[in-house]
């Protein structure tokens with residue numbers, strides 16, 4: 001398994017290109033199953049999760065043509081995927097594939113909507129929590145699907161098609177909102193989704209489906225109205241920039257000091273996370289090139305944050321913020337409300353010298369003067385990058401093990417950071 005070696009202490013200066021968003025690219029690729037025409041997706045990031053989903057879609061008989069860089073593209077340009085789901089040869093998504101990439105469970109929606117049936121493995125457990133799919137299944141039942149669970153698989157049937165309905169989620173769920181929007185887009189009649197997730201990736205999916213001939217309104221608010229159409233056509237859509245990658249690198253600069261342009265980043269996608277970063281002492285200026293992040297001189301100020309669905313502080317930036325606060329001038333508090341086990345980075349940050357106390361869903365972080373490099377282990381996607389942030393500021397050498405977690409959601413991380421002066425290298429092994 002690859003490792004990443006970092007020698008901390010260098011400030012970050014220069015420019016980091018922000019890739020297309022993993023959490024937008026995945027539902028957009030799945031939406032390709034909604035039409036028998038070509039869906040062309042631009043600015044798709046080169047990530048392990050994207051490759052895994054390509055394999056899963058291939059299992060359904062979907063052709064995906066990958067166009068790499070075109071003449072004039074810079075080294076970091078995203079890839080273009082042409083998704084051709086003209087023929088769906090298999091409506092089963094097997095355990096060995098779904099268990100590797102949870103979001104692939106969402107194929108249940110287009111398979112059911114287009115083929116009238118789907119047999120999809122339950123995704124199984126995950127490091128950060130139980131992550132059930134009951135809200136997804138309740139939404140599909142509301143749309144008229146017969147749902148049965150047998151042998152770890154969800155057997156869904158709608159031989160007469162899906163019917164528009166009212167869906168009221170008891171709790172905000174990004175994935176269940178994606179599932180409901182995709183299924184309702186081809187249902188007969190009108191669907192109203194209440195307590196819908198408002199994440200920018202939901203908006204990106206709905207905009208894409210509308211470009212395919214869908215009729216979705218209110219996306220980005222808690223109430224989404226969908227008028228089903230008999231079929232959807234092909235379209236061309238550009239994946240929006242990754243707000244979590246943006247926030248991650250902004251926190252890295254805030255941690256090490258320096259001055260970096262996050263090119264292609266969009267401030268409107270970060271909302272409360274930008275406020276928190278500024279409160280912590282980062283200077284952030286917005287331009288049409290992206291976000292410029294600086295931290296010179298004055299240290300890191302402590303913050304108190306509670307994660308929440310968009311537009312609240314994103315749970316996917318919680319681990320990164322914790323790394324930043326380990327060197328704040330005072331005591332910070334971070335409360336995680338979305339997932340029940342998303343503090344696994346705490347023990348690893350402590351190996352770097354951090355002083356963190358856990359009490360249920362709240363972490364109290366006493367800022368320390370300095371961190372010291374050490375061998376540490378990645379436990380999940382965002383925890384892994386919080387260790388990178390800690391190591392970038394720690395004295396001496398750190399070795400981060402199990403970086404396959406990192407490769408799920410951060411494209412060319414070591415290249416992007418070393419281009420800004422970090423002493424970082426990947427050691428194959």
Ligand SMILES: CC(=O)N[C@H]1[C@@H](OP(=O)(O)OP(=O)(O)OC[C@H]2O[C@@H](n3ccc(=O)[nH]c3=O)[C@H](O)[C@@H]2O)O[C@H](CO)[C@@H](O)[C@@H]1O
Pocket residue numbers: 022023024026103129130131132133134135136137171172173174175176315316338339340
């Ligand atoms: C590929 C992708 O986009 N992943 C994101 C998506 O994950 P995902 O869509 O899996 O997360 P959800 O928004 O669904 O989860 C929110 C909470 O609802 C619970 N829940 C969810 C569904 C369900 O049927 N029943 C249920 O109880 C979950 O256990 C969790 O406690 O949103 C999360 C919350 O913003 C992000 O951290 C993930 O990066």
Ligand SMILES: C=C(OP(=O)(O)O)C(=O)O
Pocket residue numbers: 023102103316381382409
């Ligand atoms: C939890 C995440 O992703 P996933 O839902 O794919 O596990 C994430 O992107 O932080």
